Amino acid sequence: MxxxxxxxxxxxxxxxxxxxxxxxxxxxxxxxxxxxxxxxxxxxxxxxxxxxxxxxDKQGLVRAVIEYRTEQALVHQRPLLEALDSFEGLRAWSDSVVAIQDGRGCAGGCEVGSLASELAESCPETRTALAASFERWEEPIRVGLVRLRGRGKLRADADPHDLATVLLAALQGGLLLTQVRRTSHPLRTALDGALAYIATFAT
Amino acid sequence: MxxxxxxxxxxxxxxxxxxxxxxxxxxxxxxxxxxxxxxxxxxxxxxxxxxxxxxxDKQGLVRAVIEYRTEQALVHQRPLLEALDSFEGLRAWSDSVVAIQDGRGCAGGCEVGSLASELAESCPETRTALAASFERWEEPIRVGLVRLRGRGKLRADADPHDLATVLLAALQGGLLLTQVRRTSHPLRTALDGALAYIATFAT
Missing domain, CATH: 1.10.10.60 (Homeodomain-like)
Structure with missing residues (x-):
């Protein structure tokens, strides 16, 4: 960028x-x-x-790091993120996110979430870059849910925008608790809760 | 401590x-x-x-800050946290959390969550202090849900432990998104989703 x-x-x-x-x-x-x-x-x-x-300056480098981390994560998860238009796809993505944390001993948390937490108050340009990063994460979730609804698998009153936010918040909050507690149980539980909530809109 | x-x-x-x-x-x-x-x-x-x-040393001071922030937040919210044993109480607490963020222009995020994100990898003692802080937050939620189930308002298969984790993760993830996006909509949406999920266990 x-x-x-x-x-x-x-x-x-x-x-x-x-x-x-x-x-x-x-x-x-x-x-x-x-x-x-x-x-x-x-x-x-x-x-x-x-x-x-x-x-x-350092802030410019920080913004390049935010973009790099976002790109890296999205590229890595692309096949899963492009298949979020079924309940099986949502489950597969969730399982993969939990497996990644298990694979690293639940240390480190979310690379972008950690940057966000540290930098959200630093300067408006950096906050905007962080918001853009989260939007790039939320977008494939939302697109998947829109398709799911379009195929009649979700009720018409399901709001893909809000449901995507629920899932992204569960991911971020779950990752933070998992990082601090050093067990993937909170992440798994938070994602399971969000997916079960989304499933309440199933037709 | x-x-x-x-x-x-x-x-x-x-x-x-x-x-x-x-x-x-x-x-x-x-x-x-x-x-x-x-x-x-x-x-x-x-x-x-x-x-x-x-x-x-500085780590000792950091742990005192974690304890202070946790205590301060819990004291401030005590009346609401002691009334989480009804759906109305859960809603009142959620509304208050959103109102606090609106009151500060959605800046700052969660004082403890921000510390957690920055310090989770710093040293085992500090990580333990952060885990204890989150546990002190999760506990009143769990206690409220246990009472709610005890009074027959939640089904027997509702797990207050897991439901409390779902709500705490929604809070933390919602606060982070709200801080970065400078609108309380993500926090409100994440908490609404978690409360609606809990309500699916209502009798």
Whole structure:
């Protein structure tokens, strides 16, 4: 989304990507405030002027990290997110989200949710980037539910917009509780509750 | 919960309280990593040695902040949290949570949730303190639901433990989305969904 990106040469693009990936990893482990530009310089093997060239300032880099994390998660889950137009698809996605947390010992939480919590009050541009990220998550859920309703599987009074918000909130809240409690039970329970609620609108 | 607390004199207790309140305010605005001991010293008008005397290290102070935020929120909401044993009580609590966010322009999110997201990976003692804080939130919800079931208003197959987790996750996820989107709609929608799901177990 960086305005500079289209004009980059291939090596420039690779350098930019390396900076973003390194920053994302450090910010995930140590928080945004706990990650300095010198930390990123050292870990990515670049100069401060390169970082400022590509991102203008730390907030610019943070927004690139938000976009990178969002893109990464969406690409990884794309096949599941494109199949949210059936109750089986919703269940498969939910199972996969729980399995991912189990696979990492329930540590780390949601990469984007953690950034959101830390950065929501930092500056309007960053908050807007976070809102856009959550919208990109909510959209495939909503699209799936619209299709489900369109095929007559959900009642006409089911609101795909609100039901998608219920499911996304269950995901975020469940991930936070799972991270703190180090068991996927809260995530599983929260998603099960949201899916069961959606199922109350089944025809 | 500090082992030192019972032995404090009245002025000592007041100093300790001032440090915790100041640290809580700074950490809420700038994050834990963005709040240094010198920042707290200056804002609270105390010396570094006073801070280390009461809290041993920054992690100790952070745990005192978690406890303070939890206590503060629970005291403030006590009358509502003690009345979660009816559908009207659940609704009243939910309305009040939404009204609080509306009252602050949907900024800030959950004080404990924000700390949790930033600190869940910091050290085991702090993670344990966060888990204890969420447990203190979940407990009155669970107790209300147990009573509701005991009075025959919820079916016997309703699990108050899981339903309380569903509601707490909806609260946390809804607060995060509300903070990022600057509208209480996601919080209201998430809580409505959780309450409607609980109501599916009504007799």
């Amino acid at each position: 960086s305005a500079a990106e289209p004009r980059l040469t291939a090596p420039g693009r690779r350098t930019r990507e390396r900076i973003v990936e390194t920053a994302a990893e450090l910010m995930f482990r140590k928080g945004v405030a706990g990650t300095s530009i010198p930390d990123i310089q050292q870990a990515a093997g670049v100069s401060a002027s390169q970082i400022y060239h590509y991102f203008k | 500090s082992a030192a607390e019972p032995r404090l004199t009245a002025p000592g207790r007041r100093t300790r309280e001032r440090i915790v309140e100041t640290a809580a305010e700074l950490m809420f605005r700038k994050g834990v990593a963005g709040t240094s001991i010198p920042d707290i010293q200056q804002a609270a008008g105390v010396s570094a040695s006073q801070i280390y005397h009461y809290f041993k």
